[in-house]
Amino acid sequence: MAIGQSYGTSGGLRLANNDQGRMLGLTVQQRIEKGLTIEGIIQSDFSYNTTAHAILERHRPLLTKRLNYYYGAGVSMGIEESRQKVPESMQIIQTYGNGTLGVDLIGGVELTLLGINFSLDYKPNINIVGREPWYSGQVGISARSVLVKGNKQNKKKRQRNRQKRRANQDGFFHNLIDSIKNK
Template sequence: MLKYTLTAVLTLLLLGCYGLTYGQSYGTSAGLRLGNNDQGRMLGFTVQQRLKKGVTLEGIVQSDFSYNTTIHALLERHRPLLSKRLNYYYGAGASVGREESREKVSENMQIIRTYGNNTLGVDFIAGVELTLLGVNFSVDYKPNVNIVGRQPWYSGQVGISVRSVLVKGNKQNKKRRQKARMKRKRNSDGFFHNLIDSFKKKKP
């Protein structure tokens, strides 16, 4: 898996140079994420929503369709690498799920497995992403620190995601500017109305 991950990162970097002209940023994107660690592979659905410039909220629902299903919410900080289309990002969040637990018993060298454990954990994430021709590609590493419900307490996962851009960044920026103008206009109109009313009240 490490070989494929390195290949994916190098591909993103090379495409990033091409994406200086043809790439596009995003406001909202959604798609699939393939996660892999020592415990196995998980297929997930991922949604990213930009909250403001450089800040994104990501939600992930993933499962191995057997013993492990988890939900993750992550707040991420994005920074340009070669252009605004090619970014590196990092962040943290929380996760809940139903997972398999494997507890090692050192006295008799056994591993006790239990299933259906309700888990709660803290997530961290770091990755590289490229938005090109309406598609967002990313490679990330997502460590999870379990607080309740699972052994081992630490688990690291490598993820590869492919998302479709649902809302472009320039459209989201345009909507925000329109809302800001409308708000300023309402405030301005309210000020003038109050001023006129105050003059009317002063008349004998």
């Protein structure tokens, strides 16, 4: 079975757009096991909205491990503006500096070429506390530099596992010898 994603760690910039405007951010992805990453995003519109997101993502190949789609979910928090419509008075009450907490979903495609990872995604946010409206969707484009290649991360993991197996085997043999000596 082919597993999507050809990198271990990547970091770069994210440009995003939603109903309120455009945001610029930093994004870092870390593979935690085959086909599974955690992504951290910090983004701002440099006026009223700044948010941080932690998202767990599952990656699947489309044609190759360098071209894949992904989906996931996570949490977000930040300081955002809120627009609340009051139908009775036909007013819109807008407040700034609201502490927010929400749930993120994400779905997208990514391509890794020449040490650069490009992605296009849709990231809906369901706000739990602090903002009206309760739902906001965001389209994002990210360009990340591959900091650790997937094969290098896999090699280090295999080396650690070998060392653990050797230590366990050595411990087993030492225990066996000790038990024979004590008889």
